[in-house]
Amino acid sequence: MYLYDEIDRDMLADRASEFRGQVARRLSGEITEDQFKPLRLMNGLYLQLHAYMLRVSVPYGSLSPVQLRALAAVSRKYDKGYGHFTTRTNIQFHWIKLKDTPDILDELATVGLHAIQTSGNCIRNITADPYAGATADEVDDPRVWSEVLRQWSTFHPEFSFLPRKFKFAVTASPKDRTAAKAHDIGLVLRRNRDGVLGFEVMVGGGMGRTPHIASTIREHLPADHLLSYVEAVLRVYNRHGRRDNMYKARIKILVASLGIDEFRRQVDAVWALIEQGEIDLPPSELARIRAAFAPLNFESLPAISPTFEAERANNPALARFARNNLRPHKQPGYAIVEVSLKAPGATPGDATAEQMELIADLGERYSLGDVRVTHAQNLVLPHVKLDDLPAVHAALAAAKLATPNIDLVTDIIACPGLDYCALANARAISVAQDIGEKFTSPDKAELIGELKIKISGCINACGHHHVGHIGILGVDKKGEEFYQLTLGGSGAEDASLGEMLGPALAYDRVAGAVETLVDTYLSVRVGDERFLDTFRRVGVAPFKEAVYADAH
Amino acid sequence: MPTLIKLAGGTAAWADDDFVMVGLEDSVPLSGKVILPLSRYAAEAPAILAQGRKVGVRLEGADEVEALAPFLADLSVIALEFSKFRDGRSFSSARLLRERFGYRGEIRAVGEVLRELAAFMMRCGFDAFEPTDGSTPEEWAATVHRYRHVYQRAADSRAPAFVEREA
Numbered sequence: 081m082y083l084y085d086e087i088d089r090d091m092l093a094d095r096a097s098e099f100r101g102q103v104a105r106r107l108s109g110e111i112t113e114d115q116f117k118p119l120r121l122m123n124g125l126y127l128q129l130h131a132y133m134l135r136v137s138v139p140y141g142s143l144s145p146v147q148l149r150a151l152a153a154v155s156r157k158y159d160k161g162y163g164h165f166t167t168r169t170n171i172q173f174h175w176i177k178l179k180d181t182p183d184i185l186d187e188l189a190t191v192g193l194h195a196i197q198t199s200g201n202c203i204r205n206i207t208a209d210p211y212a213g214a215t216a217d218e219v220d221d222p223r224v225w226s227e228v229l230r231q232w233s234t235f236h237p238e239f240s241f242l243p244r245k246f247k248f249a250v251t252a253s254p255k256d257r258t259a260a261k262a263h264d265i266g267l268v269l270r271r272n273r274d275g276v277l278g279f280e281v282m283v284g285g286g287m288g289r290t291p292h293i294a295s296t297i298r299e300h301l302p303a304d305h306l307l308s309y310v311e312a313v314l315r316v317y318n319r320h321g322r323r324d325n326m327y328k329a330r331i332k333i334l335v336a337s338l339g340i341d342e343f344r345r346q347v348d349a350v351w352a353l354i355e356q357g358e359i360d361l362p363p364s365e366l367a368r369i370r371a372a373f374a375p376l377n378f379e380s381l382p383a384i385s386p387t388f389e390a391e392r393a394n395n396p397a398l399a400r401f402a403r404n405n406l407r408p409h410k411q412p413g414y415a416i417v418e419v420s421l422k423a424p425g426a427t428p429g430d431a432t433a434e435q436m437e438l439i440a441d442l443g444e445r446y447s448l449g450d451v452r453v454t455h456a457q458n459l460v461l462p463h464v465k466l467d468d469l470p471a472v473h474a475a476l477a478a479a480k481l482a483t484p485n486i487d488l489v490t491d492i493i494a495c496p497g498l499d500y501c502a503l504a505n506a507r508a509i510s511v512a513q514d515i516g517e518k519f520t521s522p523d524k525a526e527l528i529g530e531l532k533i534k535i536s537g538c539i540n541a542c543g544h545h546h547v548g549h550i551g552i553l554g555v556d557k558k559g560e561e562f563y564q565l566t567l568g569g570s571g572a573e574d575a576s577l578g579e580m581l582g583p584a585l586a587y588d589r590v591a592g593a594v595e596t597l598v599d600t601y602l603s604v605r606v607g608d609e610r611f612l613d614t615f616r617r618v619g620v621a622p623f624k625e626a627v628y629a630d631a632h
Numbered sequence: 633m634p635t636l637i638k639l640a641g642g643t644a645a646w647a648d649d650d651f652v653m654v655g656l657e658d659s660v661p662l663s664g665k666v667i668l669p670l671s672r673y674a675a676e677a678p679a680i681l682a683q684g685r686k687v688g689v690r691l692e693g694a695d696e697v698e699a700l701a702p703f704l705a706d707l708s709v710i711a712l713e714f715s716k717f718r719d720g721r722s723f724s725s726a727r728l729l730r731e732r733f734g735y736r737g738e739i740r741a742v743g744e745v746l747r748e749l750a751a752f753m754m755r756c757g758f759d760a761f762e763p764t765d766g767s768t769p770e771e772w773a774a775t776v777h778r779y780r781h782v783y784q785r786a787a788d789s790r791a792p793a794f795v796e797r798e799a
């Protein structure tokens with residue numbers, strides 16, 4: 081992991097002291113809430129329905145056990161004993177008091193955590209592949225480049241007041257776990273035919289009321305030019321992105337209105353005039369950052385663990401967990417372990433202080449001190465020895481953290497919705513819980529296979545419903561909660577936007593409709609098709625018929 | 633009561649503003665230094681310059697600094713506007729003036745100019761400010777120097793972290 085040096089730590093300390101001063105000015109009445117609002121919004125502090133919400137950054141979703149314990153401590157001391165992990169791999173505390181925020185930031189700064197650029201029209205936390213450094217299918221470690229981007233974008237003097245917020249995702253694997261094409265800039269690392277490392281740069285993806293899948297602006301940008309090139313992209317956007325209408329201010333609108341070819345031409349023209357050598361990192365700094373992510377001291381182990389195999393044969397719960405929550409590790413004898421935050425009845429993405437502490441302990445003891453947060457609002461222990469899996473599973477199960485449902489029907493992404501969010505039209509969390517109740521049989525969930533349900537409480541689409549295999553959007557119909565369903569979206573490497581199913585459904589019909597959709601899929605699927613594949617083959621008609629049949 | 637803060641060599645101080653800001657519809661005063669809106673600059677500046685008077689120009693966020701390229705040698709002040717503090721276009725304008733066009737004269741921040749923006753403005757090449765939040769030069773300087781390090785190169789001379797680390 082990248083450990084903050086004195087410079088990085090000074091940055092956090094300076095920010096925390098600046099914010100302390102701003103809060104003091106607000107509490108003493110020297111500045112009004114109107115004047116304070118833009119200041120707190122530069123620090124991830126939102127005023128929500130019931131209280132302040134503080135969003136803490138988890139840079140590229142990577143946490144040390146010490147950091148995770150500090151988050152647990154904050155949740156216990158200043159909140160109600162839990163935190164909420166978001167689709168951008170941050171953590172939110174929903175019940176914060178303004179007067180406590182300076183102390184919280186001080187405490188977090190001591191472990192290298194902060195709330196910098198977790199809100200506002202600036203470059204937000206970078207999303208990276210949660211399996212970085214562990215998965216066999218990556219061509220490089222995306223955390224290296226995420227850290228490069230983190231530093232470059234922190235307090236960037238030119239790009240801190242963009243037309244709108246700006247999100248990066250970085251992956252180095254053909255299987256996209258970051259929703260790269262749903263980001264303002266998606267970066268996919270590849271080696272070209274000559275073995276040179278470069279980025280496919282995709283630009284203009286995004287959710288919200290006008291969703292777009294990102295377009296490729298450059299097939300292969302030599303990796304060491306990353307910073308000067310994205311500086312050119314951001315400069316074109318900062319100067320020409322719309323500022324008259326916040327719903328048209330994201331870069332996707334600029335790219336769509338110019339067309340990708342004209343946008344590329346403008347970026348190239350700016351890039352050619354930038355002193356690239358000044359902006360791009362020198363090889364020494366790149367090497368310093370790369371060294372922080374050097375391969376860990378894995379043990380040489382056989383690819384099969386007799387201990388694990390024997391336990392799994394005797395323990396059906398472990399066997400099921402292994403089928404659904406393990407992913408292959410690049411090092412023989414190790415596995416990537418997904419820890420589901422989607423237990424039945426849970427709020428997707430919530431973790432209690434005790435759960436965070438347990439995962440921190442497991443990370444320390446069994447995962448080389450490494451814990452990750454995923455875009456799907458789960459946690460990951462990336463480096464667990466197969467021999468240790470029975471112990472890890474037992475510990476997780478005792479804390480209700482061993483739900484064997486990764487990427488299955490109950491692994492639902494949901495935004496906070498009407499339970500917390502001032503912008504919401506409708507609840508999202510309880511819809512997820514209701515759907516969970518329809519699919520309590522883990523056998524059936526496995527039979528259904530990969531199915532990504534994503535729920536947003538309003539058109540801002542924080543729950544990414546547009547790219548859900550089944551997307552659910554809360555709308556307001558004369559003061560009542562209704563839900564618009566879309567089918568066939570994907571945020572992965574085969575990205576697409578969902579297609580509308582039909583008229584919006586009342587709250588109490590949504591979970592039943594999802595069940596009908598799933599049954600329809602099971603009745604028409606061929607071979608081991610996923611829901612998404614079946615939908616793409618047969619189209620919306622049979623699903624529509626089934627859901628609206630009783631309405632005729 | 634001066635309203636202009638100038639930054640030189642890391643210190644901020646009040647400065648007398650002897651330029652008159654000429655609005656779109658205003659008539660140009662008969663003597664003294666003036667700042668003209670961009671749309672009037674090309675037509676009206678030559679005559680004023682010919683009288684030996686100093687002339688500056690004022691750009692809104694949407695105005696493109698590229699239009700100033702032919703005039704840079706004649707300009708004493710370039711005022712860049714922040715119509716709202718969150719309209720960040722003038723940050724790009726300032727950097728382009730300093731870095732691409734090599735302009736060394738005064739770049740002045742006008743409009744909604746708040747202390748919280750001071751460090752960003754300074755880093756993008758601004759060296760004169762008309763704060764609208766009642767900031768004093770001391771407060772202005774304190775914000776500019778609050779952060780002991782920076783991570784990236786910009787239009788100022790501060791060494792980014794990656795250079796500090798090599799030292």
Ligand code: SF4
Nearest residue numbers: 495501504537538542
């Ligand atoms: S999608 Fe809407 S309701 Fe949900 S968190 Fe975002 S703004 Fe709030």
